[in-house]
Amino acid sequence: MKLSELGEFGLINRIAPQFLDNLNEKVKGIGDDCAVMPFNENESLLITTDMLIEDVHFLCDKISPLELGHKSLAVNLSDIAAMGGNPHSAYLSIGIPRNTEVSWLDQFFQGIKVLADETKTLLLGGDTTKSIDRLVINIVVIGKADSTKVKYRSTAGPGDVICVTENIGDSGGGLKVMLENLDDKNDDDISYLIKAHHKPRPHLKEGQWLSAKTGVNAMIDVSDGIDSDIKRIMEQSKIGAKVNLETLPLSGALRRISGKFSWNPYEIAAATGEDYCLLVTIDKDKYLDLAEAFEKEFKRPLYKIGETRYLQSELQYYYNGKQVLLSKHGFDHFI
């Protein structure tokens, strides 16, 4: 059997069980945004890693080295955010083709440096090596979190309100614009969408704020699209869920560009991913107070997009009260 028949999640489900024995209750392994290990009496360490490969995750003629450095670190910080942590340090491995310009690398490291400084993340180590033809980047981030406040994918309750912390779909719209060669740099909306794809903001402050609140049951960052990411929460929390598509928060830019090119913006928002905001499930009795406090703190709503259900079943989509099928599904790396 080829990997393409098994798929990414098939592979993880095949491999993970053999590595999950020997774990004690304080150590959390494969299956969440970060691994968790005890650090001291009050704190846990969070560890996450992401690999980015040229022509799979980015195109060097589309993204600037400054943005690529930023994004490589940001996607890892987003995993730390998803569990309510504070980043401590980062470890970069990079495979570089020999003919790479040093000035390009200077800019790439500058992109890492600026975000590392902003988020007080120390770059403490790594590995540099030759690559034959494609750039390969792997970053690990270690963070810390109050052990009693770490949020998991597996702790959503039935009847929870599902929320996201920011507009979704901009990054997916930016990717689509580039893949379809519509990237007119003079169009402000298009530039906005491409920037959302190339320079995501990890929601560290939102993650820390939410993780400290009672009523927030589960968190995940939106990396593969809410369609995939909600399913991970459903699977691990053994519940169902429904999403009301008309409530997905969409930017004006995505709405306008979708109108111009006859795209379905809800499909983009639900299935393309790389938004790197947070998706949270909240006790329905606590949602209103929490949403009010969130808006006061962050000057934008905590967007309600659906709810979890008692029975574990398929993820259901509704549009203005009518059930619909989403034509595209979240991103699976091998299919």
Added chain:
Amino acid sequence: MKLSELGEFGLINRIAPQFLDNLNEKVKGIGDDCAVMPFNENESLLITTDMLIEDVHFLCDKISPLELGHKSLAVNLSDIAAMGGNPHSAYLSIGIPRNTEVSWLDQFFQGIKVLADETKTLLLGGDTTKSIDRLVINIVVIGKADSTKVKYRSTAGPGDVICVTENIGDSGGGLKVMLENLDDKNDDDISYLIKAHHKPRPHLKEGQWLSAKTGVNAMIDVSDGIDSDIKRIMEQSKIGAKVNLETLPLSGALRRISGKFSWNPYEIAAATGEDYCLLVTIDKDKYLDLAEAFEKEFKRPLYKIGETRYLQSELQYYYNGKQVLLSKHGFDHFI
């Protein structure tokens, strides 16, 4: 300027300084086998990472998936060994071409699993993703060590005895055999050398034992060859060094194969690397007692191969008392 003109160490020296400010005295960043961060009152965390790229670090038609899984983890455990640590957990990122056989991946993970179990290393997380054509593997290992016993590259003293914990050159000989298409599977010596290249043993027990001894001043694992690795100690400890080539411990297999193909085994032992034993510098007054105790513990000598010198200068090689030049230098990934 292209990266190929700058070289790997040129790049690291260019990048590292900007990431070394903001560190407090208990945190050790770029520049040693592992980064070090405080863990609790007595222990520090050690963090290391290594990236392996197909056709750069391994050839899939030469190494079995079981060996590749083993080696990917072993090279990281070797860095933990070099600072006297105990491995805690590993984090694997892997970029896989779509047409990879699942049975190949099963074997690869089995190779990781066996060594992880042997060394009590928990595989706690990672990232799986698509690669266009070449397999890419990145592993991070987190270890723990007694903070007062961690050994660095920067703490060698002048006049120290330089030792290695095992024969060197077998791995380099195995690589040379394969690159020159001399890999006759029926020749026991050749099989032995190839196995040394494909299935290195991290010297964790030796590293822990040595790090607990007074008189052991500096440690590093032999990854790029003693020529490179001694130079790293010289640079960081600001000292000179000489190596007596005739004292390099060579296996019978390497001697015989070198004789057969008219190779210089000392050149292979000094410059090719991937031995993954440890190189240590020891107070000259403590060496004899320590070597005796080492031999009692590990049933083989702690091989003395040279000494450090007061004045920082070029690494000098001697052969039977006469100074010689080594024709090949340690491996630099970009030149």
